[in-house]
Amino acid sequence: MQVLPHKTQPFRSAKTLYQHLATVQHTLSTAPTLLTLEVDLPPLDPLWVVECARQSGVAHFYLENPHTDEFIVGMDIADRQTAAGYQRFQQLRVALDRHCAAYPAAQNRHYFCSFTFFDQPDPNPPGFAPAELILPRWQIMRRRHTQRAIANLLLSAHTHLDPLTDQLWHQYQRLSGVPRLSLSPLLPSLRHLWQRTDYQNFQESVVAALQAIQQQQVKKLVLAHALDVTAPLPLNLPQSLHHLRLCHPHCYTFSASNGQGHTFLGASPETLLHIDAQRLRTDALAGSAARGTTPFNDTKLAQVLLNSPKERHEHQIVVDFLRDRLTQLHIRPQHPSSPRILKLTNIQHLYTPITGTVPAHGHPLDILAHLHPTPAVAGIPPQRALSLIQQHEAVERSLYAAPIGWLDTQGNARFVVGIRSALLKGNQARLYAGAGIVSGSNPEREEAEIQLKLQALLNALA
Numbered sequence: 319m320q321v322l323p324h325k326t327q328p329f330r331s332a333k334t335l336y337q338h339l340a341t342v343q344h345t346l347s348t349a350p351t352l353l354t355l356e357v358d359l360p361p362l363d364p365l366w367v368v369e370c371a372r373q374s375g376v377a378h379f380y381l382e383n384p385h386t387d388e389f390i391v392g393m394d395i396a397d398r399q400t401a402a403g404y405q406r407f408q409q410l411r412v413a414l415d416r417h418c419a420a421y422p423a424a425q426n427r428h429y430f431c432s433f434t435f436f437d438q439p440d441p442n443p444p445g446f447a448p449a450e451l452i453l454p455r456w457q458i459m460r461r462r463h464t465q466r467a468i469a470n471l472l473l474s475a476h477t478h479l480d481p482l483t484d485q486l487w488h489q490y491q492r493l494s495g496v497p498r499l500s501l502s503p504l505l506p507s508l509r510h511l512w513q514r515t516d517y518q519n520f521q522e523s524v525v526a527a528l529q530a531i532q533q534q535q536v537k538k539l540v541l542a543h544a545l546d547v548t549a550p551l552p553l554n555l556p557q558s559l560h561h562l563r564l565c566h567p568h569c570y571t572f573s574a575s576n577g578q579g580h581t582f583l584g585a586s587p588e589t590l591l592h593i594d595a596q597r598l599r600t601d602a603l604a605g606s607a608a609r610g611t612t613p614f615n616d617t618k619l620a621q622v623l624l625n626s627p628k629e630r631h632e633h634q635i636v637v638d639f640l641r642d643r644l645t646q647l648h649i650r651p652q653h654p655s656s657p658r659i660l661k662l663t664n665i666q667h668l669y670t671p672i673t674g675t676v677p678a679h680g681h682p683l684d685i686l687a688h689l690h691p692t693p694a695v696a697g698i699p700p701q702r703a704l705s706l707i708q709q710h711e712a713v714e715r716s717l718y719a720a721p722i723g724w725l726d727t728q729g730n731a732r733f734v735v736g737i738r739s740a741l742l743k744g745n746q747a748r749l750y751a752g753a754g755i756v757s758g759s760n761p762e763r764e765e766a767e768i769q770l771k772l773q774a775l776l777n778a779l780a
């Protein structure tokens with residue numbers, strides 16, 4: 319089957335679009351063909367696309383890094399594959415290979431992927447599969463000061479062109495029309511949010527984790543906590559995302575909605591997999607301290623963090639894990655011998671960037687299968703840590719702390735770890751934060767770290 323690039327501009331009018339699709343359809347058999355159309359759109363704020371998707375009640379996917387001036391945003395679904403179970407990454411790869419064989423690679427085609435933390439569907443599912451691969455109907459991307467937009471659609475001799483043309487034309491008009499977004503730079507008042515959480519529960523699980531560490535069941539365990547928030551009115555998604563990107567310009571701001579009212583969003587400082595032309599980067603990020611209120615105090619806190627044997631141990635476990643896993647994949651890891659400090663708006667971390675070269679046969683989904691979950695979000699040894707998390711955590715992790723991002727047909731990828739994140743539905747939000755527990759951890763201090771992380775998210779909700 320072929321990919322049919324268009325030669326004319328089919329989005330001149332609804333009529334030219336219909337005629338273009340009809341001309342293509344004339345050449346098709348009953349088997350579907352993937353049509354990828356380049357679309358001229360004015361320079362867009364990706365949050366306008368998020369808003370258009372929200373208003374139309376369709377799925378969206380958004381990832382933006384203000385610091386590198388990169389974004390990708392997708393609206394609606396052209397094709398979707400899902401998988402579950404311990405082979406879910408491999409199953410998605412098979413689905414992707416099949417997709418690429420059926421519809422040969424069009425440059426610029428990107429697939430959005432999300433995963434839940436555990437490989438089985440949640441008992442109270444928010445409607446995200448354990449593994450999802452989505453080819454968006456609309457994809458708009460900005461990189462190196464250039465924006466490009468495409469529309470993907472599956473077309474066969476049987477497709478009814480009238481409703482398809484109507485839908486595409488309507489979506490195109492919305493996207494290219496004057497954005498009706500009024501994004502405020504001010505932080506919202508939090509007085510209207512009603513919060514419910516029980517830190518007693520978290521502290522008890524830290525005590526249980528310390529016991530498991532003492533009994534040498536695990537060396538490290540990452541425990542998460544959730545804060546449930548209710549607002550008097552539905553939460554304003556573009557505004558919340560705008561706050562996140564303003565407050566965390568060095569993080570990846572992201573959101574994914576399933577088109578059924580659930581949206582997972584956040585601003586993650588942790589890159590799990592960044593591949594550009596076979597050059598790979600993954601981040602070891604573990605070990606935290608608050609930001610100081612004065613430059614002097616801030617530097618002092620950073621020095622204490624860098625010199626703390628407990629924090630360095632917590633961090634080194636992640637570095638060692640990532641090194642081992644990359645080596646298993648025949649990728650030679652390279653990294654500085656000691657961690658640096660990564661300063662975020664409200665918190666600072668120990669940070670070691672690890673780089674390498676992906677071999678020709680290496681595939682982003684195989685690499686993700688090896689990297690998730692890292693001991694920055696689970697623990698070590700991984701299997702034991704996972705069962706202790708299930709035993710001690712009170713809430714489902716859902717998409718929290720799992721890979722979220724995109725890959726293309728040339729092996730490039732961007733995946734972050736879905737931390738500093740929340741799940742929204744209507745006027746309700748569940749905010750997640752976790753902390754690594756090692757020998758020497760203190761329940762009160764871990765709780766303070768969790769509160770610091772949750773507060774940053776809470777400040778962004780609008």
Ligand SMILES: C=C(O[C@H]1C=CC=C(C(=O)O)[C@@H]1O)C(=O)O
Pocket residue numbers: 540588603604605606667693694695719737738750751752753754755771
């Ligand atoms: C698991 C989270 O953070 C991880 C990443 C950086 C520092 C961490 C820490 O110091 O505990 C965590 O390992 C979270 O924010 O939910």
